[in-house]
Amino acid sequence: MRNMREKIRYYLHKPLFLLGAIFVLFLGGLLSFQFMNATVMAQPAFCKSCHNMQYEYDTYAQEGLLAHKHAEANVTCHDCHEPSLAQQMNEGWLFVTGQYDNPTKRYGFTNEQCLSCHKWEDVVEKTKYLGANSPHNGEHENGNEPPQCMDCHSVHHEQSTQKCNTCHATEWEGLDQSWAVQAK
Numbered sequence: 001m002r003n004m005r006e007k008i009r010y011y012l013h014k015p016l017f018l019l020g021a022i023f024v025l026f027l028g029g030l031l032s033f034q035f036m037n038a039t040v041m042a043q044p045a046f047c048k049s050c051h052n053m054q055y056e057y058d059t060y061a062q063e064g065l066l067a068h069k070h071a072e073a074n075v076t077c078h079d080c081h082e083p084s085l086a087q088q089m090n091e092g093w094l095f096v097t098g099q100y101d102n103p104t105k106r107y108g109f110t111n112e113q114c115l116s117c118h119k120w121e122d123v124v125e126k127t128k129y130l131g132a133n134s135p136h137n138g139e140h141e142n143g144n145e146p147p148q149c150m151d152c153h154s155v156h157h158e159q160s161t162q163k164c165n166t167c168h169a170t171e172w173e174g175l176d177q178s179w180a181v182q183a184k
Contacts, residue, residue: 108148111149114149
């Protein structure tokens with residue numbers, strides 16, 4: 001028994017051994033965090049446990065909204081919201097100290113973010129039936145800037161044909177029900 005204690009004491013005094021042990025523990029913690037981040041922490045129920053987002057969470061299950069369409073496609077929060085580790089730590093601190101925004105700020109997305117999953121060609125094809133009224137036919141470009149997806153589409157909040165009606169006098173009868181659904 002004494003021999004074993006001496007061996008442990010011997011290795012604990014070796015700097016290289018200590019550095020290796022610290023590295024292994026750090027790597028294990030990092031891998032565990034990454035696994036949790038990619039599975040449990042990306043789910044809406046987990047996000048809602050800290051974020052003040054009951055409303056957004058409810059829309060994930062509310063039929064007719066884009067958030068629900070994403071839920072049906074197994075899209076998680078982190079598929080669209082990609083917080084850095086520093087941002088996650090800051091948000092955790094704000095929540096613990098009671099300084100978190102209430103209600104949650106609404107964030108817009110760039111076309112690049114939306115088009116990382118949605119192929120432009122597919123969007124154009126699916127809205128071709130709207131003919132000249134299709135917002136995806138290139139006529140809605142402001143100068144050389146194409147419109148942003150978020151100009152018309154909202155994921156967690158109701159969409160509105162009123163945006164379209166600022167320029168167009170039409171009933172938009174061909175639009176799917178998500179354009180008429182009011183978020184509850």
